[in-house]
Amino acid sequence: MAANFHAFVLAGTGSGCGKTTVTLGLLSLLKKRGLRVQPCKVGPDYLDTGWHTAVCGTASRNLDSFMLPVPTLNALFREQMQQADIAVIEGVMGLYDGYGTDPNYCSTAAMAKQLGCPVILLVDGKAVSTSIAATVMGFQHFDPTLNIAGVIVNRVNSETHYQLLKVAIERYCDVPVLGYVPRMEGVALPERHLGLVTARESVINQQPWQEFAATLEQTVDIDALLAFSQLTNLPAGEWPALPAADAGAGLTLAIADDEAFNFYYPDNITLLARTGLNIVRFSPLHDTCLPDCQMIWLGGGYPELHAAALARNVSMLNQLRAAHQRGVAIYAECGGLMYLGSSLEDSHGDTWLMADIIPGHSKMGKRLTRFGYCEAQAAQQTLLAAAGEVLRGHEFHYSDFTPETPAVMNCRKVRDGKTLQAWSGGWQVGNTFASYLHVHFAQRPQMLNHWLAAARSAL
Template sequence: MAAKQYAFVLAGTGSGCGKTTVTLGLLSALKKRGLRVQPCKVGPDYLDTAWHTAVCGTASRNLDSFMLPEPVLNALFCEQMQQADIAVIEGVMGLYDGYGIDPDYCSTAAMAKQLGCPVILLVDGKAVSTSIAATVMGFQRFDPTLNIAGVIVNRVNSASHFQLLKQAIERYCGVPVLGYVPRVDGVSLPERHLGLVTARESVVTQQPWQDFAATLEQTLNINRLLTLSQMAALPQGAWPALPAPDAGKGLTLAMADDEAFNFYYPDNLALLERCGVKIERFSPLRDRALPACQMVWLGGGLSGTVRPAAGRQCRDAGKPARGPSAGCRHLRGMRRSDVSRHAAGRSQRGGASYGGYYSRSQQNGGTADPLWLL
């Protein structure tokens, strides 16, 4: 008899409602129970996944339906579930927020339906009582086909306050309230203009999250959460044609990996290694020279406050390099005739800058070739 497998999507009413903090507490609590936990994040996000990984100890995976066709994404999810008892999937922004106004395009709700996972809706309980039921009911009625299996209330003042909220939601919405999250010191996540401060920049200690998990064990019905999260079957997936296993044999990729450059999808690294590419990590902040390699990958990151010499290292070594996001910004310091940068799938020449605000935006400009420094 196959072992039981569990998965749920923790969705919110919008950004800033506490999804990441509560996700981290649940990851710690489930891990403490001896479960093999696979953290995931809906959409193209490196910050939340880094925090998942730091707290859980298992590399968090992105579920990005903008980049991956449904069969491929499903196949990746099923592959990760082979090594897990439960997947905890953190949503992005609000439950129905995707690209444009189509709630079924790249939204948390669409991902939950695609994978067949129940949704646990996180709602804010601050300064509200019966009106919270109207919020939950609105999310239910917006898409009656979506399985909103339970509710967790965040920022609750007291146990008596929670009872008012619980009674209102269960009476008027007919959905179980699994518990609440009280105000807890020491587990807030530092932020900056583009979201969270990276886990690599922060000293991530386990004790505050273990203490938070112990609190959640008292205020949440985690046994009920597990019951609601049991999956009848994993989604059907199919792998695309992959390069030959030895396609990259003999090639070494120098991959920037430090506080400045650390935005990488684990699935991309796994695919390169599956094709025989050897990955050597280096730090543009600390290493004076590149490791022996045939190519360089300067990944994204939040490197605006540091000045690594990554672009100069690549130029001096005469190595081909790819530099999206932060890597692109540091390569732009070279002569314009020296570099052709690929950003968002389009070959570009010129500068780069921060937009100063948070939004979901990806551009589809076709297939990008590697970026070469001549």
């Protein structure tokens, strides 16, 4: 099929090696060449994909093999490639870092093999010469079945330094070095407690990225990169059973979308739209009126940074309470849970009144309370799952929620076949469900039928 399709995975030797920055530069450069570029991210990360989208202008997609079965993920990838000339897939952590010690489970390497995409390995050139070849050789030999098609060297001091590194790698590793990335001012991404600042909050200045792209055009062999990234086939995929195309007809879903709430997988919104739903967006921060709707979605984000403004918007809080009382089907994830709670204590120790729909109190901590992949089994009928059904997702939060109502999900974190942690989470009050768990609806699109049925039950 597809001499016209191109894709590659930009992988690193570890976290912090510059994958996101270099990905953004390549996205900008390839877009400048007039290519239709589809950005992707391995794993569940919302922040990197937000920056991809801001630089590229095309919604970045998450490729998550913990939440999505192989046929489903492949089907999503195939669908996105129909509108693209090239996919640029940013890896997660180091190339072989997955969930647990199995390098073929939820790792960048496993994703590259699943999709049949070549790997471009990004290695750090700072304060090293010939030893860089040992690093590359180790990654090559760890899994000889993986197609490491080329190397890019980051943080190179000079052209002379680069030539030394290039000769060493190509001599001892027999893999082409496609170029290097020099140090540049103005292209670092802002960070804070959950990682990067969201692209939504920090309006991106395109000029430094355009300058960065112009530099990469001189230091990276893009023609060779495109030649290596040509795909002979796209991976075989198959969609699971989807809700009926008219399942959401006549219903309106209001999605919270502003500086406080903006963590959504584009695939989730697409799946909802395919049911015939009318989808509108609103801002809990800035709007005083809730749209006329039968469903509400409050996604993740940073409500703790905007707690004072959220608390002051009493009109919106009152409208949310009224919507809840009349049975509007409300779903909240992580930051949305904090907003629906009774109160929120921010990192300064100030406490703010929230919607008080899910009785309980959020408090910001100084370290991660819980993070990573987990499973949640419904103990009773909930907005997304019937009793006994299991949702796969991830948690990543510094806050902790002290509930005043019993949890409805039994959660656990299993790694390398061992249960590391078990806890209760997720709260259902009336037609409202909230939890810390972020989920991808494509893992079981039928969960949307539960949500749609709950919305219709209140009509």
